[in-house]
Amino acid sequence: MTLTIHGIVRSRAIRNVWAAEELGLPYTIDEVGFGPEGSRSPAFMSAINPNGHIPALSDGSLVLWESLAINLYLAKKAGGTLAPASLAEDGLMTMWGFWAMAEIEQHAAPIMYHTALYPEAERDPALRQKHIDAVHAPMGVLEAHLKSHGYLVGGRFTMADLNLVCCVFYLRFTPEIIAAYPAVKAWYEASMARPATRRAFALRGE
Ligand SMILES: N[C@@H](CCC(=O)N[C@@H](CS)C(=O)NCC(=O)O)C(=O)O
Structure with missing residues (x-):
């Protein structure tokens, strides 16, 4: 269906x-x-x-x-390979998804809005900076994990990676934050270059 x-x-x-x-x-x-x-x-x-x-x-x-x-x-x-292959992987993918929203998106979204998406008059530099300061701790956690594991779960690209990349995507107007974490940057760029990613984002003209 x-x-x-x-x-x-x-x-x-x-x-x-x-x-x-x-x-x-x-x-x-x-x-x-x-x-x-x-x-x-x-x-x-x-x-x-x-x-x-x-x-x-x-x-x-x-x-x-x-x-x-x-x-x-x-x-x-x-x-298939993006799905959990075991209950343990299911738990880890759920964990990373909740973490993506709770630790990354809650800071990355306001950073994006107050950097680029809101009209200039509505941007709040102090609030933006507060979230930039806060996002570094979880970005450090992600960097350490990707440096030693390559991917979030199971040593392969899974839905956990896709979900988290979608939250890191909100940092695209502040590329200096992503660039400060080389393993995150490589993982993010490789994910955004996948053929399926390009097909989807082509629908936005990107
Ligand atoms: N946590 C939700 C957030 C959904 C959400 O806030 N969506 C926005 C668009 S990206 C929306 O619908 N905004 C319009 C509104 O709330 O009226 C999810 O990930 O699906």
């Missing part, structure tokens, strides 16, 4: 599009954008995501939201 990814590629829905491309899963994109006509519409919030956010995934009668959880589901659905 064809999967439906609800959302637009210029949102966290790109994470799920990239995952589906990696896994070779057929999907369609239901172009739900932002605002009262999109993710905040009563119809979308009652049928798909009561939080009013994108992305969400429909797989038959199953509806999932939370981009990184969707990706872990897709990996297990498709199987």
Whole structure:
């Protein structure tokens, strides 16, 4: 059955599009954008995501939201090398996914907004700096892990890597942060150069 990814590629829905491309899963994109006509519409919030956010995934009668959880589901659905090969790997991939959101994304997102995405008048340099200071500790943890393991789990590229790369992606407007961590930089750049990544990001014109 064809999967439906609800959302637009210029949102966290790109994470799920990239995952589906990696896994070779057929999907369609239901172009739900932002605002009262999109993710905040009563119809979308009652049928798909009561939080009013994108992305969400429909797989038959199953509806999932939370981009990184969707990706872990897709990996297990498709199987193959991106999926956990054991319960232990499943636990580690879940751990890294929660960590990606709790330790990296919570700082990387405001860094991105206050560096580039908000109009200049709305940028807060002090808040930006606070998050830059805070992101170095988890980036150091990631650097140490990648230096000794190459990948997050199982010595191969898995959905754990894809999920975390999607959060490190928010540091793209501050490349000096990524460059301070050579193992992270090499892993990030290799992940962003994968054929499936390019196919997904081509949908954004990137
Ligand atoms: N933790 C959620 C965050 C979802 C989220 O905040 N999505 C943004 C777009 S990337 C959104 O829908 N913003 C519009 C809104 O909340 O109205 C996930 O990873 O899926």
